[in-house]
Amino acid sequence: MRILVVEDERKVGEELRRALESAGHVVEQARDGETAWFLGDTEDFDLAVLDLGLPRLDGVQVLKRWRANGRTMPVLILTARDGWSEKVECIDAGADDYLVKPFRIEEFMARVRALLRRATGHVSAKLSLGDVVVDTRISRVLMGGMPVDLSPMEYRLVHYLMHHVGRAAPQIELTEHIYAQDFERNANAIEVLVARIRRKLGDDFIKTRRGYGYYVGELDEGEGKP
Amino acid sequence: MRILVVEDERKVGEELRRALESAGHVVEQARDGETAWFLGDTEDFDLAVLDLGLPRLDGVQVLKRWRANGRTMPVLILTARDGWSEKVECIDAGADDYLVKPFRIEEFMARVRALLRRATGHVSAKLSLGDVVVDTRISRVLMGGMPVDLSPMEYRLVHYLMHHVGRAAPQIELTEHIYAQDFERNANAIEVLVARIRRKLGDDFIKTRRGYGYYVGELDEGEGKP
DNA sequence: CGGCGGTCGTCAGCCAATTGTCATGCGCGC
DNA sequence: GCGCGCATGACAATTGGCTGACGACCGCCG
Incomplete structure (x- = not known):
């Protein structure tokens, strides 16, 4: 993500x-x-973590402007202050969760997991599709109950696709969500990655929609051709 | 636990x-x-100790929400108030035991032991896996019944891993749990520590999952919260 | 105080798994 | 049937992890 x-x-x-x-x-x-x-x-994120005490433009203002412009990604607010009214303001401004500093990193990660899966409509920390299960808590993939060894990059790609079941994700989108931003984009890297995953999870787990990208599951209705 | x-x-x-x-x-x-x-x-616990007078969301409400979401771990309620009706409410909400403040720490621990024993069928201060036993009461490790001399750091690492059998723990997580908080993190320190433990407990006690971290036991097949 | 033994982080070099690149060939969709 | 987009095998670069050596540090003890 x-x-x-x-x-x-x-x-x-x-x-x-x-x-x-x-x-x-x-x-x-x-x-x-x-x-x-x-x-x-201007860019596409699956989650934003936003500190309130910021130079140049307050966190709440940032959040409000995002929402005003129609940005809908989940936002986790961090703050040193534990004020009831401030919290209400954030929630009203469109925050999805709120964490008071100092906090334990495990708690932070738990909330990130919760927000990410809530955002995509999943209720548990496991994403499953057919006989493939992705357990996000331990970063593991099972097929038919048997663990499958995916390398970190392979896992990231599967994880991303499983969060967007039924939608074809273009290679450029995958690149942006899987690699760090300054990565020199080369479409073929994704193709190779997909080929390697197919060797482990079966040829028909990740499907190709020529010209549109890769997807898992069945394509959503309305993904018609232009 | x-x-x-x-x-x-x-x-x-x-x-x-x-x-x-x-x-x-x-x-x-x-x-x-x-x-x-x-x-x-969002996380798995073997027991929860829950104070009633909490900021932001009352203890009873927390308990009710956990139970509503199907969380089944035993819950020990702490409260400053000694009210009969409150106690009934807690029990109805799914509490397993109830302790009025102030209390002696010994009594608290006795109730914890009782709850854990009830929940897991057995409880001891020993963690064991294969022929390795970690006795947390005296901070010692035995292998095949013979004591093994681990340094304090080595012990902490083994102890941590034994509490998370089957899950690969990234180096960053180990660093955070083993060292004081603001420690300057250097991944290699963990690697060296692991190497030293392997020399004492055998090469295959701590296993590596490249890119994910270290683990003991067999990797989880992913059971847990559905 | 000074030597000693144990602990533990750092470093540099090595190895192997992972991952990107390239060249080539196939086949889908128009 | 053509051409572009994708697939694939081979190869190279990169990265993550392992190890032996070293030295800083600390507590202990004479």
């Missing part, structure tokens, strides 16, 4: 980044409100 | 944590109702 972390304290930001990345996410960072607003408004 | 302690008074919370940890348990803490609810809902 691609996650935007907005946090002005470098040390905290780096810690969050490390934790998120070791769970297989792609992290982009911003250290001030304006950058945050711009990034969140 | 992994225990969730929900207590808003920092001092009491820390005391409970110390007592539980020195009995060989792993403790996670929450200081308000919402955090408690999230943690208990």
